[in-house]
Amino acid sequence: MPATSGARRPAVFFDRDDTLIENGTLPDEAFAGKRGDLVDPKWIRPMPGALAGCRDARARGFAVIIVTNQGVVARGGATIDEVEAACVRTIEVLGGEVDAVLACPFHPKGGGSNEFCREHAWRKPAPGMLVAAGDLFGLDLTRSWMIGDAERDIEAGHAAGLPSKHCVRVGDGVDLRHAMEFVSRATGVGHG
Numbered sequence: 416m417p418a419t420s421g422a423r424r425p426a427v428f429f430d431r432d433d434t435l436i437e438n439g440t441l442p443d444e445a446f447a448g449k450r451g452d453l454v455d456p457k458w459i460r461p462m463p464g465a466l467a468g469c470r471d472a473r474a475r476g477f478a479v480i481i482v483t484n485q486g487v488v489a490r491g492g493a494t495i496d497e498v499e500a501a502c503v504r505t506i507e508v509l510g511g512e513v514d515a516v517l518a519c520p521f522h523p524k525g526g527g528s529n530e531f532c533r534e535h536a537w538r539k540p541a542p543g544m545l546v547a548a549g550d551l552f553g554l555d556l557t558r559s560w561m562i563g564d565a566e567r568d569i570e571a572g573h574a575a576g577l578p579s580k581h582c583v584r585v586g587d588g589v590d591l592r593h594a595m596e597f598v599s600r601a602t603g604v605g606h607g
């Protein structure tokens with residue numbers, strides 16, 4: 416059943432790196448001094464199934480929200496503006512099928528000397544970004560999903576109150592297409 420008018424809609428929260436866009440498979444030159452710190456827009460490339468997954472989620476009535484730790488800012492490897500540009504490029508390569516990107520620039524051991532070198536409620540595995548998005552966009556977290564490649568993504572979903580079986584870890588044989596099959600089965604809406 417489609418949501419009734421005024422009902423809070425659910426979201427599919429996606430991790431960014433190694434979930435929706437490539438990271439671990441990229442060469443060293445793609446990174447800002449440290450492997451994993453991806454801010455150069457020209458290296459932002461979608462993972463297989465990412466565009467279809469985002470499009471499918473929205474077609475099923477979900478908001479598509481990307482939640483990404485960007486400790487590169489705390490490490491002094493990029494500015495907030497550079498992270499924002501990378502996130503804008505991420506939305507572009509995903510065909511615009513994204514409602515919002517939330518990024519956490521904080522890291523307690525960033526090693527830099529800026530105000531972002533501290534722990535923060537938004538940094539996964541804490542649920543802050545999911546909870547904030549829920550408030551900002553009027554989301555029903557109890558019907559939402561979290562899809563990511565790292566244990567911290569799954570922990571953030573649990574901590575935000577998402578159902579356990581709605582927190583799906585990709586990698587090791589489970590790719591985005593599999594993850595979206597779980598979503599489609601649970602929502603009981605057939606393809607096209």
Ligand SMILES: [Mg+2]
Nearest residue numbers: 430432433564
């Ligand atoms: Mg990741």
